[in-house]
Every structure is written in structure tokens, then in C-alpha cells.
Amino acid sequence: MSVGMIDSGRIEAMVAQLKAAAARASPAGENPLQTDKTANQVNFQSVLKSSLDQVNTAQLQSQQLAERFAMGDSNVSLSDAMISMQKSSIAFQQTVQVRNKLVSAYQEIMNMGV
Structure with a gap:
């Protein structure tokens, strides 16, 4: 609809x-x-690495689609290439915002008095 x-x-x-x-x-x-009390805590490093890998994969796929479209591949439409590029751009912007929040939180923690 x-x-x-x-x-x-x-x-x-x-x-x-x-x-x-x-x-x-x-x-x-x-x-x-989320973690329950009996399970081990979530490994932040692995979650972060997984997220970064997904963003990287999205960027590589969009680059490949754009290259295939530019080379004249009839299986790739302009809309597919543009949508893929926008998805990877949004994923990258989200990653930058998460990084900014992490840096801000780190700076706030470092400025705390002990």
C-alpha cells in the first residue's frame, strides 16, 4: 500500500x-x-566489531553496484545503485554518531572527580 x-x-x-x-x-x-544475571556479560568489543563490519559490507556492496552500473551492467538499475548508496551513507552516519556519543561519554567520565 x-x-x-x-x-x-x-x-x-x-x-x-x-x-x-x-x-x-x-x-x-x-x-x-541485554544480559540476564546468570549469563556472561555482553562482549562490547564483539558487538562493536560486528556493527562496523556490517557498515563496511554495506559500503563495499554499494560501491560495487555503482561500479557495475557505471560499466553498463544491464542487471543493475540506477535506483538500485542509488538506494544502496543511501543505505550505506545512513549506516556510516549512524556509526559516526555512535562514535561521537562514546567519545562524549568517555570525556565526561574522565572529568568526574574521584
Whole structure:
């Protein structure tokens, strides 16, 4: 169903993809941001590395699609290449914002009096 120019089916598909990516990133289907009292704590390093790897993969895929389109590959449309580039751009912007929050939190902790 389209509302204006927004296709809600595509939005639902994107949400399903995001949920699938979150499920792949977590061990045994657990939420990587939550831990129970009996389980080991979440390894922040592995969660961060997994997220960075996903952003890197998205950027590499968008670059490959753009190159294939530029070379005249008939299997790649302009809209596919542009959507892929926008997805990787948004993922990168999100990563930068997370980094900025981490740096800000670190600076705040370092300025605390002991």
C-alpha cells in the first residue's frame, strides 16, 4: 500500500531486514544489548566489531553496484545503485554518531572527580 509516495510494503521489508541483521549479530538469538544475571556479560568489543563490519559490507556492496552500473551492467538499475548508496551513507552516519556519543561519554567520565 502506498501512502503518498511512500510504499509501506518496502518499509516493512526494511524493518524485517533490520530485525534479521540484529538476530544474526546476537549469539543464539539473544538480544545483544541485554544480559540476564546468570549469563556472561555482553562482549562490547564483539558487538562493536560486528556493527562496523556490517557498515563496511554495506559500503563495499554499494560501491560495487555503482561500479557495475557505471560499466553498463544491464542487471543493475540506477535506483538500485542509488538506494544502496543511501543505505550505506545512513549506516556510516549512524556509526559516526555512535562514535561521537562514546567519545562524549568517555570525556565526561574522565572529568568526574574521584
